Amino acid sequence: MQLLATLKSRKLTPEQLFMVSVLAVNGGNYLYNLILGRILGPAEFADAAVLITFLLVLSFVAMTFQLVTAKFSVLFENEVFKNFIVKVYKQAVVAGIILGALIIGFASQLQAVFNTSSSTMFIIFGFGVPLYFLMSVNRGTFQGKKAFKSLSITYQGEMLSRLLITLGIILLLNIQSSAAIAVGILISFVFGLFPFKVKQLRFKNATPLDAKYRKQIKNFFLLTAFYELTQIIINNSDILLVKHYFESYEAGLYASLALIGRIVYFIAWMFVMLLLPAVVELKKEGKETASILFKYVGYIAIISTIIVLGCLLLPELIINILFGEQYIAMAPLLWKYAIATSMFAISNIFAYYYLSLDKYVPVIISGVFGMLQMFLVVFYHDSLEQVVLMQIVAMALLLVIQIGFFMLESRQQKKLSL
Template sequence: MGVLQRSGFTTTHIPLMRRLKQLTKFWLLGGMLLVNLANYGVASVLGRGLGPAAYAQINVIMTLFGLATLGSSFFQIQAARASLSLNNHAKLRQLRQIAWVVGALNGLLCAGLAGFWQNLFGTSPTPLLLLGFGLISYYPLGVERGIMQSQAAFGRLAGNLLLETMIRLAGAIIVLKLGLGVPSVSAVFAGSLLAAWSLSYIKPAITENVGSTSQLQPLGPLGLRMLGQGLILNSDLLLVTLWFSQHIAGQYAALGLIGRLGFFVSSTVATLGFAKLLRADKAKTEQRQAFWQSVAMILGIGIIFSLACWAMPNLLIKGLFGSAYLPIAGVLWRYAAIAGGYAVVNFLVAYQAAQQRQSGVWLTLGAGLGQVVLLIAAHQTINHVLNVQALIMLGLLATVCLSEWLERTKNRA
């Protein structure tokens, strides 16, 4: 009788369990959106409270942290793969050790070259020392989050992401209330990483079915794509800090943050469409429909946000950062349009990489390196900086779209 009861529970509640699993995925998506919004809240609070000059120094810390985020994400993906492979406990133990070594080297890089960074960016060495201390645990944190992801612990993953971000938001508010400076903000960043790591450990389950590992992307192309993305999204912020006054650099940092809001929203929302697209690989009609729906969604968000930046730039800038940043109002829509174009590129390259096509990966890396070279050659004014980014973005968008069109033409032949 007991066996019959257990069997009846399983068959009766399978639809319910499936719905609960889908619900946890929406929790993760909602958590990602909240994390992005909270990160914007941190930047907005600091920008309004500290003013453009001090915010330029904060932006160096935030940009370096953003680059480190790509490394942590790489470890997260690596851990998710390792969790689905044979002998996963040994592989994850080794990956944790590697993550700690990389984190320690990163910390030493920040600490050992603090004087160099100070001369380069004109910042105090203390914030860089504190950031380096926090980054030691950031890569191991990526490993733990990858294990959560592989075990579909989406609620716990979303909670850990929110914990990290909310600590930074609360810390930024406290720093301003107490009248503290840039080093305290860096200490808050480091503390948020340590707190998130301290509550992240998860014991990996023993894997019985490893057939899904063959469907995952190779790590080499993924790393190159992330490197190219990091150069495109962050190189202008760091380079502007080198060439312009701290006041202008702080205003440009606010410009970049507001202008990329549409990119982050569309990229997060497009995750749903991308998942649907990958599930539809056996039905060409459904696949094409999901593909164009995703592209249309990303384009729509980018166009609407760019128009909003063109129609009411003063309102957006004053609302998020304050009147001290209004000189950037005239070019806000241009930055938003550039970021919107890259959101389309990012989706197309991810889609191609999922199908084991790597042309977009190399194009993205080339575009990132090309942007650095051209910015070094032409950076007399902020308009020059935006012109270079627009040129790189249009060239990358055209070449990625061309490669996609050629692939589809070949498949129809």
């Protein structure tokens, strides 16, 4: 009773509440994928994995708008912020409509490239793209203003609705198709919009921003867009390439491996969401920022070590509990894939740290090694194990160089301060 009273008396900070919420959202998304894997089986799960991968790709593209909105929500105030938010909403809607139209228009070609059973799933998905872009700008506002309660609600709404609607269609209506999964994803975007500040979505002309602000926004937008492109390549190219080069059964097995191995990256994303506004605010106040970086790198390193050891010592048990015996062939590769994603997650913290400080070099480094990973898989894919090993090579080099850049940058800063 005393313990309960103590817990009740301690109120969670907004940041802690958001971290708990993100863990719950990631857990729900994981459950969504695991249930699909068990219900559909490896071959059909390969199609679902393509849709889930498209969702991840979309999240990275839209993240450009979210991070730009988050950063300048910290820097801009009053009328400047109002004019900025109107502008970014307009651009997000236009970008969403164009990208959605491209997905719908090339649905048949996408079906052929990724060997899916239907093109309908791409058409349904395409209609949801503009909604996702609106949702991302809305989230960026909450992130920049540190309105973590509202930010948590948008993520929870998207996750819960997708989980419940998709499972309802599959289990209650007995429709086990990729189109049913696409419908669940589309509807979840609507729920993810709330809470939404309708007043900010104005399409009448706002007062133009000063040239200096427009230049700041443009530079950060281009830098962030380039980095998110590298995220797309590193995070998703392996699944799409495996779906292209391997049979559906093997592609489904690999999708289960990727889902389990990437848990460390999904946890790391929680810290990235907290990192950017904190670093921008400290820089604005003229304070040092490296301590924030060390804190989050330390968290990810500890979590990564625990996950890799678990995957090394208990691979069959983990796969059997999460996906079932039909996926057990991936057990020997689980710890290796976890190493690759762990190195990427730590590298990612460094890259987003420098992105917050408007430093370009780490972003370019990530782009180079994202392309290297893709080319390695294109040229070396005799087996699924070889695909995983190529990712370990690329991510190890990326992490070493990111750490080297940080050490070099720190030395230069010390020399300048003397």
